[in-house]
Amino acid sequence: MKNTALTFRQAKEKGEKLTMLTCYDYSTAKLMDESGVNSLLVGDSLGMVMMGYENTLAVTMEDMIHHTKCVSRGAKNALVIGDMPFLSYHTSVYDAVVNAGRLIKEGGAQAVKLEGGADMAETVAAIVRAQIPVCGHIGLTPQSINAFGGFKVQGKTVEAAQKLLDDAKRLEDAGCFAVVLECIPELPARQITESLSIPTVGIGAGKYCDGQVLVYQDMLGLYSDVTPKFVRKFADCGTVMREAFRRYIEAVNEGSFPSAEHTFRFEGTVSARVS
Ligand SMILES: Nc1nc(=O)c2c([nH]1)NC[C@@H]1CN(c3ccc(C(=O)N[C@@H](CCC(=O)O)C(=O)O)cc3)CN21
Numbered sequence: 266m267k268n269t270a271l272t273f274r275q276a277k278e279k280g281e282k283l284t285m286l287t288c289y290d291y292s293t294a295k296l297m298d299e300s301g302v303n304s305l306l307v308g309d310s311l312g313m314v315m316m317g318y319e320n321t322l323a324v325t326m327e328d329m330i331h332h333t334k335c336v337s338r339g340a341k342n343a344l345v346i347g348d349m350p351f352l353s354y355h356t357s358v359y360d361a362v363v364n365a366g367r368l369i370k371e372g373g374a375q376a377v378k379l380e381g382g383a384d385m386a387e388t389v390a391a392i393v394r395a396q397i398p399v400c401g402h403i404g405l406t407p408q409s410i411n412a413f414g415g416f417k418v419q420g421k422t423v424e425a426a427q428k429l430l431d432d433a434k435r436l437e438d439a440g441c442f443a444v445v446l447e448c449i450p451e452l453p454a455r456q457i458t459e460s461l462s463i464p465t466v467g468i469g470a471g472k473y474c475d476g477q478v479l480v481y482q483d484m485l486g487l488y489s490d491v492t493p494k495f496v497r498k499f500a501d502c503g504t505v506m507r508e509a510f511r512r513y514i515e516a517v518n519e520g521s522f523p524s525a526e527h528t529f530r531f532e533g534t535v536s537a538r539v540s
């Protein structure tokens with residue numbers, strides 16, 4: 266059955282965990298959907314893992330729409346969430362609603378995600394008024410890299426943790442159906458999770474969150490430019506892929522590929538050569 270913003274809220278009421286993975290293309294979306302993940306996040310992390318940028322700031326609405334289209338076509342049951350890229354919602358509430366709408370209308374997503382807390386509450390409320398479900402995102406918000414001075418753990422002091430809890434509550438009040446907690450210690454993540462009626466989805470936020478999300482290239486061992494402490498490699502697909510590419514090159518070079526089974530049959534006689 267199709268996961269929706271509503272089933273996210275209900276999962277928390279039932280005490281069921283939620284799973285989310287980032288996804289950027291059709292074939293991977295199908296594989297993930299078939300494995301039963303609740304949600305596919307077309308993250309602006311695609312700037313790093315798909316495009317090779319050092320951070321997420323250069324990602325455009327066109328990049329996000331392109332990849333969201335690809336993922337939507339492959340997701341039968343998973344909720345597709347389109348990530349709003351840097352500067353697509355900071356310039357005005359109007360811009361935010363228009364750009365959120367594009368991820369839905371053009372990208373085929375069922376929800377959007379944006380970074381920020383109390384400062385974005387008004388923006389979130391306006392998008393929700395347009396009937397677009399919004400997922401919040403607080404803690405390490407990568408689009409704030411220049412303000413933070415790097416990808417750094419947030420909410421380490423009592424004051425910072427209190428601010429995160431206030432932000433989370435403002436997002437819930439503004440109408441978010443879920444909130445991502447990125448790179449914060451276990452205790453504040455647990456307190457936020459217990460204080461909200463909407464689910465928290467953690468990435469580097471410990472085990473007490475209602476759900477978890479990982480960048481799929483990280484969990485498959487396909488990307489190593491940044492290696493956050495919170496990543497578990499569930500498979501070493503990088504090694505599998507490198508080895509397959511090497512075997513292909515070797516087979517072509519030695520002439521064992523393509524063999525007869527991969528070659529089309531000619532129907533004329535061997536002597537009737539084309540000239
Ligand atoms: N491939 C990938 N995986 C991600 O999880 C991810 C992205 N890209 N791009 C967008 C953001 C950036 N993220 C990051 C990137 C680096 C760290 C990192 O290196 N953190 C340090 C903590 C530093 C500190 O102690 O403050 C670590 O050791 O985990 C964390 C999150 C998470 N997101």
Ligand SMILES: CC(C)C(=O)C(=O)O
Nearest residue numbers: 287308309310348445
């Ligand atoms: C890491 C997740 C939460 C994200 O925002 C992204 O992939 O862009």
Ligand SMILES: [Mg+2]
Nearest residue numbers: 308309310348
């Ligand atoms: Mg993101």
